[in-house]
Amino acid sequence: MLAGCATTATSTGADTAAVAGLTTQPLPASVNTDLPRTARPLHYTIDVIPDAANLRFVGTTTIDTEVFERTSTLVLHAVDLTFSSARLLPADGSGTAIPLRTRVDPQAQTVTLTAPRAFDPGRYRVDLSYAGIINTQANGLFALDYPDKRTGQQVRGLFTQFEAPDARRFAPMFDEPSYKATFDLAATVPSNQMALSNMPVAGEQDLGNGTKRVTFRTSPKMSSYLLFFGLGDFERVAKQAAAGVEVGIVAPTGSGTQSTYALDTLAPMIGFYNDYFGVNYPLPKLDNIAGPGESQFFGAMENWGAVFTFERILLEDPAVASAASRQQLYTTQAHEVAHQWFGNLVTMAWWDDLWLNEGFASWMETKATDHFNPQWHALLSRVGGREAAMSLDSLVSTHPVVQPIRTVSETNQAFDAIAYQKGEAVIAMLEAFAGEDVWRQGIRGYMAEHQYGNTVSDDLWAAVEGAGATGLTDIAHDFTRQPGVPLVMAEAACANGRTSLSLTQGEFSRDRREAVAANPTRWRVPLNVQVGTAAPVREVLQGQTTLALPGCGPVIVNGGQLGYFRTLYSARMIAELARGMARLQPINQLGLMRDNWSLAQAGYQPVGPALDLLAAIPADANPVVTESAVSRWGAAYDLLETEADKTRLRNLAIAKYLPVLRRMGWQQRPADTVAEANLRSELIATLGNMGEPTVLAEGNRLFAALASDPKALDGPLKSTWLSLTARNATPQQWERLAQLAATSTSTVERQTYYQRLGAVADEALARRALALALSGEAGTSSARIISAVATEHPELAYDFAIENRAAVEKLVDNSARARYFAGLASASQDPAILGKLRTLRAATPADEQVPIDRVIGGIEQQLEANPRMREQIAGWLRLEAR
Known part of the structure; x- marks a missing residue:
């Protein structure tokens, strides 16, 4: 641990408050709160004694508090805490303590502290002693x-997860x-273990009984959900980054070089973000802490100065590390480091502006990844993110980016593709509208003005407009x-070297197409129109317009895929785009392919145009585009039912892509x-799932080698080959996976093996996997096993989870339960599942029903779309085979 490092804060709460510029005004009425507006905290002094073996802890907390009106009660948040004492003193701790009576309200998640008589406004110290629970899922x-x-040997580590409303458990x-x-x-804590928090260690006191008392430096002014505590048998590797900041990776002892890539890539991010935001990272250190396990709610958390990331994302285990896992490691770390500014330094005022945290961190993650790794083509990933957001946003159960949040359950459900991916897509669109320099100048002004404070979305728009982006707020x-x-x-037509482009705005929907056609929502839509090789033309569409554009050629309305909208092209325009597909920019190839597939799925056009565009993408296109094209052919294959139709598509895919695989080889190359x-x-995955013989033979050969050498599959393709073999596993192969x-x-x-045990086509083996999930053997991977079963057997997994609900709930974070059970059914094509989901919805509190509504809407749309898509794909394939 760091000790004695320079910091922006002093060692006493009162002085730190002055340095941080703490406001001592009650919250304005415009900011939501569950608490009375009678008081606010200035400084916390928290002292805990965890008992990891017995999953309990005791603690004392002193809160320096500003009281704004005469009152006899103070109300704080508290969950699963029992109080042994509470008292109120003057701010300096002198004078007679006033005893406070405690009353806990579990439903409201509060504790009310009541004095024998009313006390005047002013500054006070609230002292509390209490006991709490150490959970076995990632809450508190x-x-x-x-x-x-x-x-x-089995060992135990302790960590905290406080976002959104779980610091109150600590x-x-x-x-x-x-x-x-x-x-x-x-x-x-035990003397032989490492304790971690947001700030470096200020000092350690040996208590002489095998324990020590560790004290951390005072934090900067921050929201409670960003506080962190960790404890365990850990090792830390560190290096210096920009502006005197020390960065470190903390991991279970024995991790060794598995931390190297994370550390080497973490350090440069500090300087990059310092420069972009114009405000230096204000803490003396930034650790990223690897937790061995997993959650159904989150993968990493941006605690200020002490990011927590599950080990499967942060560390590179050479047995299973792949190019994809390295990419996930990098982008996740870039996301969490971006949060140190967007979210930690400047924080949304209430959870309805959660997207200010998540959308901006997602956008900045992509920007940083592209800056440091241009060969990854990170900007292309925004197309996939946009598609994930639009899939959710086009259902009647969607919500605005800025959404009203009232309850704890609604807060937990707000972490979705709208907050993350739609947020990123909208930001990318607005950056393009403002221009990169103006946008960045606005962001810098926003950071400088609001550091250590709270904001709403309009504060950001005002900053960017003030930098010169007129009209952006609307x-x-x-x-x-x-x-x-x-x-x-x-609709476009070209004559005499000029293109006449007619545009009309409507609304895209997956489940209410006729309703939105009759009464569409209206947006001001920024366009970036490209005609052939001419320079793009920017336009803001309101309703309808006709543009006269220089040049002729394929027309792309959403050039660079910078806009958050779908484009329905005329048949003539699609045909021209298909003919010119090979010459388009990779991001436009990708965007057109994905956009038109979604339009066909929703019934806005036949699937033929989408397949024409897909078939026009060359086999040697940008590898990110080719990867998406191969995946899209795999999705089409999975929709088909007759062997004749499957054979036609399989032959098409093999003819086009097996030569690509052969050129690349079975194993990853250094270059x-x-x-x-x-x-x-x-x-490998798609051709193997289609039954391509040479791929299947190689997979079986590699898996057979595990019988004599458990390390035979180790390497970057281990997960890929295991997934392929496990899907079609025999009982003997399944048992070998279980043993491994x-x-x-x-x-x-272990997580890799356990997940593959669930993702099997054989129903009898899937049932064995479900039983394994409740046996206790798989630990934190148990819930993932059930989810894996749901990929092949959604009805089986859903029924099992509902029948064993009490046991399954113990495997899932409180924050994820509302979405977990319904999510198991999401791949179902059985209409009977809808009745089961509606029964679940009826028994679910109103503020937890949205995830169920989304799954119901998605299944209903698939049940309508898939037969139509299946018939049209089959017809297209028959024409192609002639």
Whole structure:
């Protein structure tokens, strides 16, 4: 741990408050809160003693508090805490303490502190002693059990997860984003273990009984959900980054060089973000802490100065690390580091502006990844993100980017593709509208003005408009305050070297197409129109317009795929785009392919035009584009039912893509880029699932080698080959996978095996996997096994989970339960599942029903679309075969 490093904060709460510029005004009425507006915290002093073996802890908390009106009560957040004492003192701690009576309200997640008589406004100190629970899922203070990498013996680490509303499980506090304060944290822990928090260690005291008391430096002013505490048998590797910041990777002891890539890529990010935001990272250190386990709710958390990331994402285990996992490691770390500014330094005032955290971190993650790894073609990933958002945003159950949040359950459900991917897509569109320099100048002004404070979306729009982006706020309001996906209908004709382009705006919907056609939502839609090789033309579409454009050739309305809308081209325009597909920019190839497939699926056009565009993408296109094209052919194959139709598509795919795989080879080459390695993996998976004989034979050969050498498959393609073999596993192969899972001392490798045990086509083996999930053997991978079964047997997995609901709920984070059970049914094509889901919905609280509504809507849309798509794909294939 770091000790004695320079910091922006002083060691006392009062002085730190002054440095951080703490406001002592009650929250304005415009900011939501569950608490009375009678008080706010200035500084917390928290002292905990965890008992990891018995999953309990005790703690004391002192809260320096500003009281704004005469009152006899203070209300704080608290969950699963029992109080032994509470008292109120003057701010300096002198005078007679006033005893406070505690009353816990589990439903409201609060504790009310009541004094014998009213006390005047002013500054006070609230002292509380309490006990709490160490959870076994990632809520509050939680434990993760894992095999020691050196001995294989089970050991236990402690970590915290407080976002959104779970800091209240660790200490009584004002647990909302706008109640920012400074924190002093101390913990009494085993002497041979490492304690971690947001700030470096200020000091350690040996207590002489095998324990020590660790005190951390005072934090900057921050929201409670960003506080972190960790404890365990860890090792830390570190290096210096920009502006005197030390960055470190903390991992279970024995991880060794598995931390190297994460550390080497973390360090340069500090300087890049310092420069982009114009405000230096303000803490003396930034750790990224690897937790051995997994969650159904999150993969990483941006605690200020102490990012938490599950080990399967952060560390590179050579047994299973791949190009895709390295890419995920990098992008996840870039996302969490971006949060140190967007979210931590400047925080949304309430959870309805959660997208200010997540959308901007997603957008900045892509920007940083593209800056440091241009060969990865990171900007192309925004097309996939846009598609994920539009898939959700085009259902009646969608919501605006800025959405009203009232309850804890609604807060947990707000972490979705609208907040992340739609947020990123809208930001990319607005950046293009403003221009990169103006946008960046606005972001810098926003950071400088609001650091250590809270904001709403309009604060950002004002900053960017102030930098010169006139008209941006109106566009931003259209895309963030109302839900849905614009549809731009296009018709073009060319004469005398000029193109006449007619555009009409409507709305795209997957489940209410006729309704939105009659009464569409209206947006101001920024366009970037490209005609042939001419320079793009920018236009903001309102309703309808006709543009006279220089040049002739294929017309792309959403050039560079910078807009958040779908484009419905006329048949003539699609034909011209298909003829010119090979010459288009990769991002336009990708966007057109994905956009038109979704339009066909929703019934706006036949699938033929989408397949024409897909077939026109060359086999030697950009590897990211080719990977997506191969995946799209695989999706079409899975829709088909007759062997004749499947054979036609299989033959088409093999003829086009098996030569690509043969040129690339079965194994990853040193010269491969990440994009090329990902393409190889997709080719193996898709062609193998189609039954291509040579791919299946190679997979069986490699798997058979595990009988004599458990390491025979180790390497970047291990997960790919295991997935292919496991899907069609025999009982003997399944048992071999189970044995490998049980005996591995690698957390990540164990997770890989356990997941594959569930993703099997054989129903009898799937039932064995479900039984294994409840046996306790798989630990934190148990819920993932059930989810894996749901990919091949959704009805079986759903029924099993409902029948064993009490046991399954123990495997899933509180934050994820609302979406987990319904999500198991999402791949079902059985109409009977809809009745079961509606029964589940009826028994679910109103503020937890949205995830169920989304699954119901998605299944209904698939049941309508798939027969139509299946028939049209089959017809297209018959024509192609002539």
